[in-house]
Amino acid sequence: MEITKNALNESNKLVKINNLISNLETIYSKIPSGECNGCAKCCMESVHAFYIEFLNIYDYVTKNDLLENVMEKVEDHYFNELVEVKPCPFLKEDKTCLIYPVRPLVCRLFGHATKEVHESNYAHILEQNKAADDYFFENYGVHLNDEVVFHKIEYCEQFYCEKPINENKKNEMIDDMFMIDTQFLMEDILSENMLNMSITNWFIYTKYAEEEASEKRISHLTNGK
């Protein structure tokens, strides 16, 4: 897994030909705005992003001369997130988002979920974290720290939205995003195992091949013990 310069160029051509940023913005425009108190407690981890979102964010940071700074933060996050809980690499010291105008769907939807859905998502994440802990213990003889395994973003009671959106609407948006990403699969720019990645992973794979990135991450984990 790697995102080469050639893959980025081919992706950007497809984005232009098929007007994909405009499609992305149409999906975002369906999310009702809400009021948030800016505590940034929901920004305490790296988040999922579709490939089209990564391209949009990559373009934004490049045009705003932020790439070097972003890569530094992304690398620090990616290589250390198994050792300690790290906030999203795009969260600034003043608790604002470095990429706010182009932030991913998952950030835009946070606060729109019911408490039940939020808790059920957390249960799923916890299961994955425990499975990861078992994997690292079996293969490398180290356990992940409890703060990493049990890390939880609490449900936000402060967020206010006049017209909350239901799960069906959210699922429709997610399907629409997948439809956009599928276009890169059909052009052989992406492979299927790349469809479900965090924003940190997308950036990391522009610089490191999967094996190299993974080795470096595991060495941080085993040396951190």
Ligand code: SF4
């Ligand atoms: S991308 Fe921005 S809004 Fe989303 S989690 Fe990171 S800092 Fe928060």
